[in-house]
Amino acid sequence: MAASLNMLLAGFGGQGILFAGKLIAYAGLIEGRELSWLPSYGPEMRGGTANCSVCLSDEPIGSPLVLEPDVLVAMNQPSLDKFIDSVVPGGKVIIDSTMCQRLPERDDVDIFPVPATQLAEDNGLKGLASVILIGKLLREIGFCDPRTLDEAIVKSVPPKKAHLLPKNRKAFEIGMLNEDGESVPVCSLPEDWSVE
Amino acid sequence: MKGNEALAEAAIRAGCRFFFGYPITPQTELAAYMAKRMPKEGGVYLQAESEIAAINMVYGASAAGKRAMTSSSSPGISLKGEGISYMAGADLPGVIINVQRGGPGLGGIQPSQSDYFQATRATGHGDFHLIVLAPSTVQEMTDYVFRAFDLADEYRTPVMILADGMLGQMMEPVVLPEPKTEFPAKPWAVTGHKGQRTHNIVNSLHLKPERLEETNVERYQRYDRIKATEQLAEEYRVEDAEIVVVAFGASSRIVRSAVNKAREKGIKAGLIRPITLWPFPADAISAATDRAKAILTVEMNMGQMVDDVRLVVCGRVPVEFFGRAGGIIPTPAETLAVIERIAASLEGGAR
Numbered sequence: 063m064a065a066s067l068n069m070l071l072a073g074f075g076g077q078g079i080l081f082a083g084k085l086i087a088y089a090g091l092i093e094g095r096e097l098s099w100l101p102s103y104g105p106e107m108r109g110g111t112a113n114c115s116v117c118l119s120d121e122p123i124g125s126p127l128v129l130e131p132d133v134l135v136a137m138n139q140p141s142l143d144k145f146i147d148s149v150v151p152g153g154k155v156i157i158d159s160t161m162c163q164r165l166p167e168r169d170d171v172d173i174f175p176v177p178a179t180q181l182a183e184d185n186g187l188k189g190l191a192s193v194i195l196i197g198k199l200l201r202e203i204g205f206c207d208p209r210t211l212d213e214a215i216v217k218s219v220p221p222k223k224a225h226l227l228p229k230n231r232k233a234f235e236i237g238m239l240n241e242d243g244e245s246v247p248v249c250s251l252p253e254d255w256s257v258e
Numbered sequence: 259m260k261g262n263e264a265l266a267e268a269a270i271r272a273g274c275r276f277f278f279g280y281p282i283t284p285q286t287e288l289a290a291y292m293a294k295r296m297p298k299e300g301g302v303y304l305q306a307e308s309e310i311a312a313i314n315m316v317y318g319a320s321a322a323g324k325r326a327m328t329s330s331s332s333p334g335i336s337l338k339g340e341g342i343s344y345m346a347g348a349d350l351p352g353v354i355i356n357v358q359r360g361g362p363g364l365g366g367i368q369p370s371q372s373d374y375f376q377a378t379r380a381t382g383h384g385d386f387h388l389i390v391l392a393p394s395t396v397q398e399m400t401d402y403v404f405r406a407f408d409l410a411d412e413y414r415t416p417v418m419i420l421a422d423g424m425l426g427q428m429m430e431p432v433v434l435p436e437p438k439t440e441f442p443a444k445p446w447a448v449t450g451h452k453g454q455r456t457h458n459i460v461n462s463l464h465l466k467p468e469r470l471e472e473t474n475v476e477r478y479q480r481y482d483r484i485k486a487t488e489q490l491a492e493e494y495r496v497e498d499a500e501i502v503v504v505a506f507g508a509s510s511r512i513v514r515s516a517v518n519k520a521r522e523k524g525i526k527a528g529l530i531r532p533i534t535l536w537p538f539p540a541d542a543i544s545a546a547t548d549r550a551k552a553i554l555t556v557e558m559n560m561g562q563m564v565d566d567v568r569l570v571v572c573g574r575v576p577v578e579f580f581g582r583a584g585g586i587i588p589t590p591a592e593t594l595a596v597i598e599r600i601a602a603s604l605e606g607g608a609r
Contacts, residue, residue, distance in 0.1 A: 084429070091431050099429035103284055103367070124515030126428050127587050 066119035067205055068128040071192075072145055073137025073158070075112040078192030081218065082135065083114035085196055088214035089206040090118045098126035111141055118205060133203065135195050137161055137178075156199050158191055174202055181236055190233035197237020208238065261396045262287035262426040264434075265355055265419065266295065268403035269327050271437045274353070275301030276319040276326035278312040282334045283367045284423035285357035289329065309334040313341030313354070320350040321460040323447025325407055329355035331423070332373050333364060335381070342416055343382025347462025349446075349477070351410030353403065354388070354418045357426040360585035368585025369423035369508055374562035377420050378536040385474050387481055389417040389488065390535040392506040396430035402533075404435050409488065411442050413480055420535060422558070424508045424587060484537055491539035492531040493546070495521065499528025501600055502546045504567050505556040506532045509588060513556050516593035525601045535563070540570045547571050552600050556593055557581045 069086065073079045080101050090097035100115045115128035134149050136142035137158045149155055151170040159165070159175035166173060176198045178191035187194070193215075200211055215234060219227045259267070266288045269277070277296055279289040289305065296303035302319075306312035312328045319326035330338060335356045345352055356377065360370040377390045389409050391402040399421060406417040448458045464470035495517060496502060505513040510531040520527040530546055532539045547553065552575055555564040564579040571577050580596045582588045 087429055097431065100424065101427055103423070103427050123430075123511075124518070125512045125587075125590050126424070126430075127512075127589075129589055129591075 066117065066121060066123075067133065067203075068131050069116045069118075069133040069135070070113060070128045070131035070145055070148075071116065071135040071137075072111065072113035072141035073135075073161075073192070075110060077112070077137045078189060079112045079135075079137060080114050082192035082196050083116045084218050085193070085211060085214045086116045086118065086199075086205065088217050089210045090116075092210050092213055092217075093206055095119065096121060096123050098123045100126045100128075111138075111144075113141065113145075133199065135192075135199060137192065137195070139164065142166065154199070154203055156195050156202070158195060160191070172202075174198060176237070178237070182233065185232065185236060187229050187233045187236075190229060193230050193233035194237040197234040197239075199237075201238050259396060259432045260287055260427065260429050261399050261421065262357065263291045264396045264400045264432050265329070265403050265421070265426075266291040267434060268400040269353065269407070270295055270299055270301070271435055272325065272404045272407040273438045273441055274325040274327045274407065275299065276316070276324050277302065278304050278306050278315040278319075278326070278328050280306050280309045280312050280330065280334060282331045284359060284369070284426050285329050285331045285355065287426070288355065288357070309337035310341060313338040313345075316352045316354075317341055317345050317348070317350060320345065320352045321348070321448050323444040323449055325351075325353075325411075325441070327353040327355065329357065331357045331359045331367075332361050332370070333359075335373060335376065339376075339382035341382075342388070343384050343386065344462050345416045346382070346386035346388070346477075347384060347473075348460050349414040350416065350460065351407075351414055352416045353406045353410060354416055355403075356418060356420050358420065358422040360583065366585040367423065369425075369558065369587060370583070370585050371420075371422060371507060371509060371558040372560075372562070372583065373420065374535065374557070374559060377418050378538070378566070381418070386477065387415075387536050389413070389415060389484060389537070390420050391417065392420045392533060392535050393425060394507050394510045394531060396425065396428065396432050398533075399425060400432050400434060404438070407438075411444070413484055414446075415480070415484075420507065422508050423585070481537075488534060489537045489539040489541055490533035491542040492529075492533060493542060494529040494531065496528035496530060496546050498526055499546065499549070500526040500551045500604065501554060501597055502528050502530055502543075502550040502552075503554045503556055503593075503597065504530050504532065504543060504563070506535060506563065507558075509556050509558050512588050512590050512593055515590035516597060519590065519594050520597045520601070523598070525597060527597050527601075532563070538566045538570070540566075543567060543570045547574050550575055551604050553577045554596060554600060555579050556588060556596075558587065559583055 087099040146166045158178040160179035178194040182191040277292040316326040360366040410417040
């Protein structure tokens with residue numbers, strides 16, 4: 063695991079970008095790491111693009127604003143086009159390929175397209191594409207223990223929406239287990255881990 | 259926890275039971291949190307009809323001896339200016355939060371540090387100062403609010419927390435303080451004399467110039483005590499620094515990253531982060547100046563704190579400024595470029 067990881071998550075407002083960022087942040091909190099979560103706010107929140115910067119580190123975090131991400135999670139074409147050039151060489155790019163028709167041409171970053179919106183629809187998980195992508199992200203870079211992320215989901219789903227908890231877990235599981243041929247998992251599920 | 263929520267929770271734990279506000283981005287979560295929490299604590303949350311009303315409600319609650327707070331963002335703080343001056347004139351404690359956004363005018367809603375002059379020089383009319391604390395993390399938002407209430411009571415002065423949209427909106431882990439249970443006595447408070455003591459008067463009107471001057475002189479003696487004992491600054495890699503960067507709040511975090519990168523390149527850079535903007539930590543900066551070859555001030559404005567830095571440095575070494583305005587946060591890379599340029603010019607001079 064890298065000593066510090068700067069992530070940028072971007073998409074339309076309402077796709078669950080901020081929630082997905084919170085899951086990562088909570089996972090960092092549970093594992094006792096330094097972290098920051100910084101959302102875009104204002105006009106973007108009201109129907110336009112939304113993005114959020116998440117930093118995980120073993121050192122105190124300097125700038126919480128991620129301008130050169132190690133990880134980009136892009137949930138629509140405008141966000142992908144806007145941020146793809148800022149990803150550091152060797153970085154990881156997770157793309158909702160249902161929402162992005164044109165994949166980037168950079169060959170110095172690892173690109174992982176996942177038809178997350180389609181997968182969500184097919185599995186009755188409308189609105190949870192972002193959680194599928196977090197599952198995929200965890201599978202590819204193992205930024206925390208999968209059990210920690212499950213704990214983060216439990217923590218992040220508010221009690222009033224408790225009925226959405228199984229769906230969130232299911233979405234996470236789909237992201238973790240999705241095969242797309244190109245990716246090589248660097249973190250594997252512990253044997254005793256399961257989704258209820 | 260979000261910065262804005264941390265400010266609110268810390269205030270409640272510091273014994274604040276009176277919050278008066280008026281919504282404005284990017285501090286709205288603070289008021290929303292108060293609306294939810296305050297009634298459960300038996301306190302008062304009141305959305306006033308305007309910022310002006312809100313600050314005068316703080317005046318009232320504080321005059322009655324209670325811990326009270328208001329919060330806003332830049333344009334709203336301008337509206338509160340009159341009430342803050344009245345509080346200072348009446349020697350009332352109270353905490354005012356400014357989660358700054360870009361200006362002037364309505365400006366924008368993105369983070370800024372453009373209210374430094376307003377906070378440290380002239381929040382309202384008249385001869386007065388506020389104690390101004392500048393947090394740079396969500397944990398510090400929590401700790402400084404807690405401290406602000408104590409300072410306000412101790413020195414009978416309004417205290418401002420000068421934050422910004424970035425700190426207000428971001429989430430970081432935070433350890434909350436234990437709720438405060440013991441509070442200083444306030445024999446001056448107007449709580450009803452019940453025929454047992456003389457009237458207490460809370461007032462900022464003194465029509466006799468001699469009497470008014472007396473209050474000013476007494477207040478400035480208090481300010482001298484504050485300057486002597488309450489200056490606070492954090493020093494980071496300053497011991498052997500040739501280039502000392504001075505930055506507060508959000509921009510200090512960017513500078514910290516830039517200083518680390520400069521050190522990796524062999525440039526002896528360090529950071530002084532003023533925690534109290536008023537009283538300005540002149541002693542720490544002066545001491546660092548003795549060892550430094552150049553000072554750089556980085557702010558999210560067109561150059562405000564740099565004036566205070568120049569007053570302290572007083573021509574001993576060059577003082578440079580780098581800033582971004584309008585709600586733009588400077589990047590570590592562009593800050594590093596400025597440090598490198600200064601380092602190069604220092605080398606040129608030595609040859």
